[in-house]
Amino acid sequence: MATKIDKIFDSFTKESIFKNKFILQTNYTPETIPHRDEQIKQIASILAPCLRLEKTSNLFLYGKTGSGKTLSIQYIKNQLLKRAKKRNIPLKIEYINCKLRKIADTEYRIIAELIRKLGEKVPATGLPTEQIYAKFIEILEREKQMLILVLDEVDQAVHKIGDSFLYNLTRINSELNKTQISIVGVSNDLRFLENIDPRVRSSLGEEEIVFPPYNALQLQDILKKRANLSFKKRRIASGVIEKCSALAAREHGDARRALDLLRIAAELAERDGKKKVTLDYIDKANHKIERDKILDVIETEPKQFQLTLLAIIHLSEKKTKKIFTGDVYSVYQNLCKQIGYEVLTQRRISDIIAEFDMLGIINAKVISKGRYGRTREIKLAIPEPLIEKAKNILDESLFK
């Protein structure tokens, strides 16, 4: 045992593959952002007036995951803040990711989170939403300033809670005297603005910028630049970068995916005590990412959600037949009785199943079986080899 642990420590104290691992991590904002010059220029010119404390147009950014939206807006945020600081301009830019559950997935929570970012405390519940807005406005009115509000993944929030909060936000300017507020919406869904309140659409979509996916060559370029900074010399076998790019390009040009692949591959190689990242580690990394992503979601889900998922897993193991809501519900009921959990109604389970669909853990489609009614046709979207692990996690968290 001791020797095993020694080995692990050895591989870490021995010289590392990395020179600076941080550079490959997802929250790192690089000095330059290749292949996004056009977009950055556009965003910059749209947001520039805020340096003169003029209200800028609201802005909307579209693009698939890993196409550089968040990165670009963060980059510009930093640049603007740097300048603002130098010249003492009261500019604030707040970034909120609307997808985060329990943090920013209701109107109340979004505003509350915003207030917290501005450095004030608000209770998690109990206040009227109206009052939260009032407090928000009050904070803004304390001094003359410019606020740019970045709402990442707004489509998620709107899908869950509707677009009224966007309307309220766009309207808030009319209640402000000293401060002006601009909104930058970020969305993965290209058709997002089509389905929302026209008033919001015209206000929020004053300017729109599309981020096209990176192609394989661009991905390679990005990876090379980052790899040079992040790795020591000659630690990457030939073809590794190319393979990462190719895999990520297949996933609609997701640069984040490409970087994760490279970083995790290197971590795995390092853990094995290797000095070079070779091609086979890319495959391992690919599996690991997929696994971690799914298992992590499963693990952090609330109990009732986990029970529902377990019911679906049981069903998908047993029979190859299609799974319907009714089946899931009866298995779920049995599970609840078995473990001694409270049984929720089918209405609620229906919603929970819909949420799993959104998360991509399952694929569910509403179908009509004619004479035999209407239901969701459910398919588990967890890769075969992961199902056992998923089950273990669920058992672990439910049965103890």
Next chain:
DNA sequence: CGAGATTCATGTGAAGTATACCTTTAGGCTTAA
């Protein structure tokens, strides 16, 4: 045979309920003058 009507199993929206938590307020107790 084909057009409508029917039917089933559940989707889906609206309104209601329980719970946890917040602020306000009134009363009671302590304290200092």
Next chain:
DNA sequence: AAGCCTAAAGGTATACTTCACATGAATCTCGTA
């Protein structure tokens, strides 16, 4: 009398339930050729 603490009152957000109506194609019904 002023100050402070506490508990009750009154209010909200959230997760869930209840109620009621909407769906939509397979199947049934029945008039017609």
